[in-house]
Amino acid sequence: MDESPALETTALTKVYGSGHTEVVALRDASMRVGRGEIVALLGPSGAGKSTFLLCVGLINPPTRGRVTIGGRLMQDGPRSLGDLRHFRRENIGFVFQKSNLIPFLSAVENVQIVGELIGRPSSVARRRAMELLDTLGVGPRALNMPTQLSGGEQQRVTIARSLANQPSLILADEPTAALDSVRGRQVMELFRDVAHKYGTGVIVVTHDHRALDVFDTVYEMEDGALRAASHAVANASMEAR
Amino acid sequence: MNLAIRDIRHSLGRFILTTIGVGLLLMVVMGMGGIYRGMVDDALIVTRGVGADLWIVQRDTRGPFAEVSRLPRSLVDRVAAVSGILDAREFVFHTIQREHGGKPLRMGVLGLGWPIDKGEGLPLIAGRPLAQNHFEMIADESLGLELGERVRLGKDTYTVIGITRWLVSSGGDGIACFTSRDAQTIQFDEPGESVRLERQARRARASEIDFGRTQPGVLQRATGLSGNIAALPGPAVSAVIARLAPGADVDAVLRSFEGWSDVTAYSGAQQEDLLLKGSVDRARRQILLFRVLLTIICAVIMGLIIYTLTLDKLHPIALLKLIGATNRTIVGLILQQSLIMGALAYGVGYLVGQRLFPLFPRRVLVTGDDLLRLAGIVLAISILASLLGIWKAMRVAPNDAIG
Ligand SMILES: Nc1ncnc2c1ncn2[C@@H]1O[C@H](COP(=O)(O)OP(=O)(O)O)[C@@H](O)[C@H]1O
Ligand SMILES: [Mg+2]
Numbered sequence: 128m129d130e131s132p133a134l135e136t137t138a139l140t141k142v143y144g145s146g147h148t149e150v151v152a153l154r155d156a157s158m159r160v161g162r163g164e165i166v167a168l169l170g171p172s173g174a175g176k177s178t179f180l181l182c183v184g185l186i187n188p189p190t191r192g193r194v195t196i197g198g199r200l201m202q203d204g205p206r207s208l209g210d211l212r213h214f215r216r217e218n219i220g221f222v223f224q225k226s227n228l229i230p231f232l233s234a235v236e237n238v239q240i241v242g243e244l245i246g247r248p249s250s251v252a253r254r255r256a257m258e259l260l261d262t263l264g265v266g267p268r269a270l271n272m273p274t275q276l277s278g279g280e281q282q283r284v285t286i287a288r289s290l291a292n293q294p295s296l297i298l299a300d301e302p303t304a305a306l307d308s309v310r311g312r313q314v315m316e317l318f319r320d321v322a323h324k325y326g327t328g329v330i331v332v333t334h335d336h337r338a339l340d341v342f343d344t345v346y347e348m349e350d351g352a353l354r355a356a357s358h359a360v361a362n363a364s365m366e367a368r
Numbered sequence: 369m370n371l372a373i374r375d376i377r378h379s380l381g382r383f384i385l386t387t388i389g390v391g392l393l394l395m396v397v398m399g400m401g402g403i404y405r406g407m408v409d410d411a412l413i414v415t416r417g418v419g420a421d422l423w424i425v426q427r428d429t430r431g432p433f434a435e436v437s438r439l440p441r442s443l444v445d446r447v448a449a450v451s452g453i454l455d456a457r458e459f460v461f462h463t464i465q466r467e468h469g470g471k472p473l474r475m476g477v478l479g480l481g482w483p484i485d486k487g488e489g490l491p492l493i494a495g496r497p498l499a500q501n502h503f504e505m506i507a508d509e510s511l512g513l514e515l516g517e518r519v520r521l522g523k524d525t526y527t528v529i530g531i532t533r534w535l536v537s538s539g540g541d542g543i544a545c546f547t548s549r550d551a552q553t554i555q556f557d558e559p560g561e562s563v564r565l566e567r568q569a570r571r572a573r574a575s576e577i578d579f580g581r582t583q584p585g586v587l588q589r590a591t592g593l594s595g596n597i598a599a600l601p602g603p604a605v606s607a608v609i610a611r612l613a614p615g616a617d618v619d620a621v622l623r624s625f626e627g628w629s630d631v632t633a634y635s636g637a638q639q640e641d642l643l644l645k646g647s648v649d650r651a652r653r654q655i656l657l658f659r660v661l662l663t664i665i666c667a668v669i670m671g672l673i674i675y676t677l678t679l680d681k682l683h684p685i686a687l688l689k690l691i692g693a694t695n696r697t698i699v700g701l702i703l704q705q706s707l708i709m710g711a712l713a714y715g716v717g718y719l720v721g722q723r724l725f726p727l728f729p730r731r732v733l734v735t736g737d738d739l740l741r742l743a744g745i746v747l748a749i750s751i752l753a754s755l756l757g758i759w760k761a762m763r764v765a766p767n768d769a770i771g
Contacts, residue, residue, distance in 0.1 A: 177770070186690065186767045212766075216692020223770050229684045231378030236369060241691055243369055272378070288691070300770070 131198030133296050133328025134160040134183060139192035141178050141351075152178040153189065156353035158346065160328040162295070165319050167339055168332045169356065170348035176332045179348065180298045183330070184219055185211040197295040216244050220289025220327075222299040227285060228273040234284045235260060235269040241291035252291075259287040263317065278305045282314060290321060297321070299331045308337065315341040371688075371697065372704035375681065386673055387709050391716025393666050398721050398742060400659040402732035404652060409733050411538035411648045412640055414478065418459065419489055420609035422447075422621065423634045431639055432461050432606035433538060434646045439605050439631065447608050450624055452616035457481025458605035460551040463541060468519055475511055475544045476537035479551030481609070487530065487545050495530030501547055506530035508542035510729075522557030526550070538648050540730045548605070567591050663745060670713075671753035674706045678757030685761050686769035695762065702757045703750075710750030714743060 141153035152175040160166050170176050181187035183194055185201055194202035196218060201208055221227075228237045235256050242252025260266045263283040268276055276284065282302060289297050299318065303311030315331065315338045322329045322343075331342070339345055345356035376383045415433075424447055426437040447456040460479030465472055480487050480498065487497040487506050495515050498504050505526040507513040517528045526546065535543045546554065558566075570590040574580035580587055589597060608631075612621060618635050625633035634642065644652070678685075685698055718739070725732035 181767055181770075186765075212689065212692050212694065215690075221690060227687055227769060229687055231371075231375040231684065232369075236374065240369060240371075240688075240693075244692055244694075244697070249369060292692075 131195075132159050133162045133164065133197060133326075134158065134330070135193075135195040136183060137193045137195075139179065139182055139189045139194070141175070141182055141187070142190045143178075151351050153182065153192075153353075154351040155192070156348070156351070158330075158353060160296070160330060160344075162328060163322050163326040164343045165322040165329040165331065165341070167342040167345045168330055168348060169334070169336075169345065170332075174348040175351040176348050177300055178351075179353070180300050180330065180332065183296075184221060184298050185215055216241075217292055218295050220292065220294040220297040222282070222285050222289045222297065222302045224301040224304045228281055228288075230273055233270050233272055234265060234276065234280075237273070237284055238288045238291045241288055245292050256287070256291060259290055260284065263287050279310045279314075282306060283317075286314065286317060286321075290325075293325065295327060297327055297329045299329065301332050301334065303333065303335060303338075308335065311335055312338045312341070370704070371701045372708065375684075375701065376705060376708065383709070386677075387712045388716055390666070390670055390673065390709065390713035392720065393662070393669065394713050394717030394742070394746065395721045395724070397659065397662045397666055398717055398734055398739070399725060399728075399732055400655060400662055401738045401742065402721075402725060402734040403728075403730070404655040404659060405735055405738065406731035406733040407538075407648055407652060407655065408644065410534070410536045410540065410731060411643050413535060414461065414476075414537065414543065415636065415639055415643060417490060417535065418478075418485070418609055419611065420459070420639075421612040421618065421636055422453070422610040423459075423636070423639045424456075424608040424610065424625065424631050425606075425634070427630050427632050429632070430642050430646060431634060432459060433639075433643050437606050439608060441605050443605070443608050443631065447610050450610075450621065452613055452621040452624070454611040454613040454616075455484055456608055456610040457484050458548045459607040459609045460548045460555065461537075461606050462551075462555050463537065463539065464521070464554065466521060468513075473511065473519075474541050475507075476539075476541050477551050477554055478543050478545045479548030479605075480545050482547035482549070490530070490545060491532050491535055492530050493533045495528070497530060498545070498547060499529070502550055503527060504529045504546070505550075506532060506545040508532045508535045508544065510536060510542035511544060513544075521554045523560070524550070524553065534731050536731070538643065552605070663749075667749040667752060670706075670710070670749055671756050674702065674709070674753040675756045675760065677705065678702055678760055682761070682764050683769060686764045686766055689764065690766040690769045698761050699758050702761060703754045706750045706754035706757070707747075710746045710753075714746050 136156060136158050138155040138157055139153050140155055143150040143152055156179055168176050168179070178187065182189040185194065185207065188202060188205040188207060191204050193200060201211070201214060232240065235253065238256035238259055239252045242255055243249060257266065257269060260269050263286060265280050265283045268280055273281055282305065297318065303314050306314065318329050318331055319341050321327055346353055347356045423431055424443065425431045426439055429435055429437045431437060441458060444456050444458050447453060458479065458481060461476065463474070463476050465474040467473065482498065482501060490506060493509065495506070498506065503524060503526050505519065505528055507528045509531055513519065513528045515528055515531060518525050519528065537543055571587055574587050574590040612618065622633050622635060625631060688698060721734065725734065
């Protein structure tokens, strides 16, 4: 098995704007996420967490620094190496705070389309989408449109969608913000199970300190700078396992 | 999975309403084209209907449809004698407005060259061609007359024995066909009193000359029918139409008329040309321009609609990009919707038009050629209309989907 980590960033820096409007959103952020590892990313609002995920997710190029995913160097400074959309389609799954489902597709179709985009036959993609929805406990709602689903159900469908391409990396930006703490915890556990079961690297941005025991590693971000959280938290999470 | 259809299904009501709107607009474009074609066709229907190879009209006039042309009836025999001419007959055409059943009856009066032409070539939908020399008429449907109906025109009563469809003058008036004698009688109808006064005046003039005084027969003649007096000209005809003998050359025959100082001859094609360039030309161009304008408006509206539909989808489009959809998928989504809308709107326009156009007072002639051309235009419009939306969609960044 390939032993390269799911994700490795080296000295990621992102500067928005220039001159007196300049904002340094990321300062030399380096992170390594192993395969099957689930990482929490904490930090106050405006710390640069979303920016970090956008750079790592190959959506927003960094000003400096490198992004290596599954052993492949994808981003070297603002220069992208390869077809990012194609790479994203096959290797990365996204979950965002708001559910972000395509409104004109039913739950199952929202998941199915990811499979079709990576070239699976329609029937195969659909079968796989149904399986994922079942796994996530929203199988019975498969044919509903997004507006007919509750916030929690929508988020589960989004998670199912992020898994549909069997990505090597899942990036989740405050996925539980819209959920109550019980459901929020369920979602976190789901991510952990996915990470451990499929060997996927998972980064979850969260504010919920009560669910930190679910994570393998906890990072904190402050004013664009990234550091591993105190040992106490990390140990707590290790013991909880 | 087809995204375009999924999206249409999601906002079906709006899509249907918009499509119907565009469809009605396309129907108007179709109708305008139909009115244009109908107008040209109506203008030519009489000229074509009489089946003339040559038109002989008063010298330097442009024929009976453009202006008044008066020729003596005897010209028919002169023309018939020209080599290369199969036969000749008089052409009588004029428009009258009379009263019938308390309502105004406006119609074109067309004289058929009895007995050569009994009206067999007319677009009859009921009844029969003329069977006798007098007092029968073939009326167009649009005149609202029925088979067997009796119509009083001047001093005589005519019976409708045949009904035609779409036989109208270039002005849009329904045409009634009579024998040319009857047509002239209708044209030159004078009240009885004026005829009597005219005869009286003739008698008075005759009695003042020696010839009248010494020959009682002359006075008697002068009080009789004007047609029986050799010295008086018969009523004039509008034109003489002739058919060419098989194998005769039109140009050669036309040349032989060049020496005639009282008439001008036109070929059938020249006559049609005069007609289109003359009486209907301006109306024709007016409609043509209007039609072009409507087509452009239609394109602009469709473009705006597709653009707005795309604007409403920018978020899902950003999401699609985020999960890695290719540009082809996104272009396909917008283009397909545009094409589906164009095709459905075209269908709506066609179907509604089919029901509506026959109710128009003048003919709306939607030809297969025009339909095909419009289909092509709609296809082009659909593609053009989607370009603006596609351009917008291409500029959406995947991170627009977040936040
Ligand atoms: N597109 C952008 N243009 C300019 N500044 C931005 C942009 N996105 C984020 N920022 C700034 O970068 C900083 C980090 O933002 P963000 O990554 O959203 O933080 P977080 O997700 O931790 O709340 C903030 O100061 C924010 O104002
Ligand atoms: Mg954020």
